Amino acid sequence: MLSENGSVALHGLQFVTKERWEAMTQNRERFLKNESENPCDFSAINQAVAESWIRSRNLGIDPFQTRIDKSLNSKELEGLLDKNKLLINITQKLFNSFKSLVDSSGYSLYLFDKNGVLLLFTGAFPQNVDYDRLMPGKIFNESTVGTCSHVLSMRYRCPIQIIGPEQYSIYYQNMIGSSAPIQDEKGELIATLVLNQELINPVLDSNYQKLCIHTLGLIIAMAEAIQVQIELEKNNQYVSSVNKDLRLAYDTLEATLDCIDEGIVNVDQTGQVIRMNQQGLQIFNLKPGQIAGKNIRDFLDANSSLMEFVAKGEKSSVEEMICTNKDEQSYLIEIHPVLTQNTQLTGAILRFNHVKKINAMVNSRSGAIAKYKFADIIGESKAIKEVIELGNRFAGLQETILLSGESGTGKEIFAQAIHNRRCSQGPFIAVNCSALPRDLIECELFGYEGGSFTGADRSGRPGKIELANGGTLFLDEIGDMPLELQPVLLRVIENKQVIRIGGRNYKKVDFNIIAATNKDLKKIMEEDLFRKDLFFRLSVLMLKLPALRDRENDVEILSNYFIKKYCQKVGRKTPLIHAEAREKILSYSWPGNVRQLENAMIYAINVSKDNTITLNCLPDNILSEKTGKFNGKDSTEEENILLSIASWEKTAIQVALMRANDNILVAAEMLEISKATLYRKIKEYNIKV
Numbered sequence: 001m002l003s004e005n006g007s008v009a010l011h012g013l014q015f016v017t018k019e020r021w022e023a024m025t026q027n028r029e030r031f032l033k034n035e036s037e038n039p040c041d042f043s044a045i046n047q048a049v050a051e052s053w054i055r056s057r058n059l060g061i062d063p064f065q066t067r068i069d070k071s072l073n074s075k076e077l078e079g080l081l082d083k084n085k086l087l088i089n090i091t092q093k094l095f096n097s098f099k100s101l102v103d104s105s106g107y108s109l110y111l112f113d114k115n116g117v118l119l120l121f122t123g124a125f126p127q128n129v130d131y132d133r134l135m136p137g138k139i140f141n142e143s144t145v146g147t148c149s150h151v152l153s154m155r156y157r158c159p160i161q162i163i164g165p166e167q168y169s170i171y172y173q174n175m176i177g178s179s180a181p182i183q184d185e186k187g188e189l190i191a192t193l194v195l196n197q198e199l200i201n202p203v204l205d206s207n208y209q210k211l212c213i214h215t216l217g218l219i220i221a222m223a224e225a226i227q228v229q230i231e232l233e234k235n236n237q238y239v240s241s242v243n244k245d246l247r248l249a250y251d252t253l254e255a256t257l258d259c260i261d262e263g264i265v266n267v268d269q270t271g272q273v274i275r276m277n278q279q280g281l282q283i284f285n286l287k288p289g290q291i292a293g294k295n296i297r298d299f300l301d302a303n304s305s306l307m308e309f310v311a312k313g314e315k316s317s318v319e320e321m322i323c324t325n326k327d328e329q330s331y332l333i334e335i336h337p338v339l340t341q342n343t344q345l346t347g348a349i350l351r352f353n354h355v356k357k358i359n360a361m362v363n364s365r366s367g368a369i370a371k372y373k374f375a376d377i378i379g380e381s382k383a384i385k386e387v388i389e390l391g392n393r394f395a396g397l398q399e400t401i402l403l404s405g406e407s408g409t410g411k412e413i414f415a416q417a418i419h420n421r422r423c424s425q426g427p428f429i430a431v432n433c434s435a436l437p438r439d440l441i442e443c444e445l446f447g448y449e450g451g452s453f454t455g456a457d458r459s460g461r462p463g464k465i466e467l468a469n470g471g472t473l474f475l476d477e478i479g480d481m482p483l484e485l486q487p488v489l490l491r492v493i494e495n496k497q498v499i500r501i502g503g504r505n506y507k508k509v510d511f512n513i514i515a516a517t518n519k520d521l522k523k524i525m526e527e528d529l530f531r532k533d534l535f536f537r538l539s540v541l542m543l544k545l546p547a548l549r550d551r552e553n554d555v556e557i558l559s560n561y562f563i564k565k566y567c568q569k570v571g572r573k574t575p576l577i578h579a580e581a582r583e584k585i586l587s588y589s590w591p592g593n594v595r596q597l598e599n600a601m602i603y604a605i606n607v608s609k610d611n612t613i614t615l616n617c618l619p620d621n622i623l624s625e626k627t628g629k630f631n632g633k634d635s636t637e638e639e640n641i642l643l644s645i646a647s648w649e650k651t652a653i654q655v656a657l658m659r660a661n662d663n664i665l666v667a668a669e670m671l672e673i674s675k676a677t678l679y680r681k682i683k684e685y686n687i688k689v
């Protein structure tokens with residue numbers, strides 16, 4: 001039925017002889033007279049053609065019909081043209097370049113969609129055909145026009161040429177139709193291309209028949225060209241849409257990286273910089289065009305271990321000094337290896353965070369902030385005003401300050417106020433030298449490198465001195481600093497550099513020191529428990545805080561202040577103070593100073609009824625004091641008072657824990673002591689939590 005090369009060509013690409021032509025004409029006449037339904041009876045007609053004749057007739061197609069009425073409506077046509085836009089554009093260009101050839105030779109070119117709907121037409125207008133007939137949207141298939149070349153080409157998905165008598169319609173009896181299918185990359189039919197040429201006399205001329213074979217070749221070549229072009233365009237569209245997506249993804253990534261508040265640097269295995277974000281450029285003091293040829297090693301210390309970590313190909317972090325032509329700054333660098341799909345290391349993404357920034361973050365999270373300012377220090381007495389004035393002056397100097405005074409006189413709040421005058425933006429790191437176990441104080445102060453001892457953090461930890469960089473290190477209860485650590489501390493203060501336990505490198509640190517003691521340091525020095533050199537280094541400026549008993553009317557001012565502050569905090573109405581209670585508060589000796597006064601007020605508020613603090617609301621130790629002032633008592637009296645302070649303190653802690661539902665942090669805040677002190681006291685007083 002089909003020729004060997006898959007096409008139904010002009011009679012198997014054989015020339016039509018005179019006898020064959022006559023036989024074809026006779027076969028057609030027999031068909032029209034309805035003499036046979038068996039395709040085999042039409043021996044001169046290609047069997048595929050004969051079968052199509054029979055189907056066309058069975059579909060009721062009149063071979064002599066003069067009109068083709070079937071066409072798409074305008075909306076359907078619009079949709080179809082839109083759907084086939086690419087095909088039509090490509091074919092139109094091809095038709096344009098063949099237009100003059102086609103016009104001059106009396107040929108016509110057609111493009112039909114896969115269902116035979118006319119999409120494009122160019123060339124000679126066939127005789128006897130209405131112009132309307134060749135408008136896009138007309139449907140030309142077996143059920144509208146019967147057998148013709150593109151109908152068979154669509155059916156058999158191969159190039160086809162059929163000649164005059166083989167055509168079903170009377171219109172095409174003087175035509176040779178050459179048709180080729182256009183398929184997509186999956187082999188699905190998308191359209192057919194047709195070239196119709198008029199039969200000329202003598203049709204049996206061998207040159208003419210050769211020409212006809214070439215027109216079939218031409219239409220096959222055109223269909224293939226369209227097919228290739230469609231694929232190319234689709235690929236181009238795909239590539240350009242992928243390119244667009246990639247560009248968008250890249251731009252988004254760039255913008256994202258640039259709004260990250262840390263330096264992000266991509267390096268290869270040798271440390272060569274590939275790219276860095278805006279923050280990275282700032283860290284390295286570079287402009288965007290200056291990255292090329294830069295190696296990360298150019299900015300590192302000779303002892304740097306960064307590239308050793310990169311070579312390991314594992315996620316890790318390291319602290320390094322970055323030296324630029326502007327300055328030297330310490331950064332914590334997180335290393336994220338970059339691996340290929342087969343896990344080959346190609347480089348790393350390095351995330352740079354300024355150590356000062358991390359420390360500030362850690363400090364603000366861990367509560368290492370100073371809240372008190374000089375304005376928050378309450379008191380009208382001459383004694384307190386003098387120290388406030390002196391403290392203010394000292395704050396303007398960068399020397400170390402030693403605060404002394406009894407417990408609870410406000411040494412820490414003075415330290416905070418001085419810090420806030422000097423460098424409020426920096427961290428305020430308080431270390432209570434008496435609260436830390438002896439074997440931990442060294443780690444706490446100096447920090448340690450990863451793996452320097454069993455149980456140490458893998459990535460190491462900075463000590464309080466490093467954390468205080470750019471701010472203040474407040475060494476409370478300095479008299480309890482272990483003797484063996486005192487020379488190390490002195491060295492740090494003098495050299496302003498620190499080395500972590502197990503560390504290789506010294507780190508520069510810049511911080512102010514404020515030390516505090518409630519002990520007589522001179523006496524401890526005489527006992528050889530405190531080094532003179534450290535004492536002199538710490539006590540460049542000395543500030544002695546007055547005891548409450550030496551602060552004239554401050555007890556009244558402070559008690560009113562604490563009552564108001566506490567009531568505001570817990571949302572209670574401020575209670576009245578009964579005259580008797582007021583008298584007791586004012587006459588009491590307050591050996592525990594301001595802290596004791598504050599806690600006594602909190603206690604009184606909590607036990608008060610009817611919004612009045614009566615005498616009975618005051619803690620027992622206050623009520624049980626017989627004499628007015630705490631002056632010149634003998635030692636047993638003093639011990640008794642201290643004993644009662646302890647019992648009062650225990651009660652205050654129990655009340656705070658109860659109110660805080662045993663939450664240590666909340667209770668410590670209520671009592672305004674550190675967590676460590678609260679733990680120590682809980683242990684000391686054997687309080688069950």
Ligand SMILES: Nc1ncnc2c1ncn2[C@@H]1O[C@H](COP(=O)(O)OP(=O)(O)OP(=O)(O)O)[C@@H](O)[C@H]1O
Pocket residue numbers: 376377378379405406407408409410411412413414476518594595598671672
């Ligand atoms: N002048 C003041 N104005 C307001 N509050 C004060 C004042 N003095 C002390 N306080 C309060 O007293 C309590 C004790 O203060 P602080 O901890 O500073 O004393 P300290 O001398 O450091 O005590 P210690 O020697 O026991 O560590 C805190 O709760 C603080 O709020």
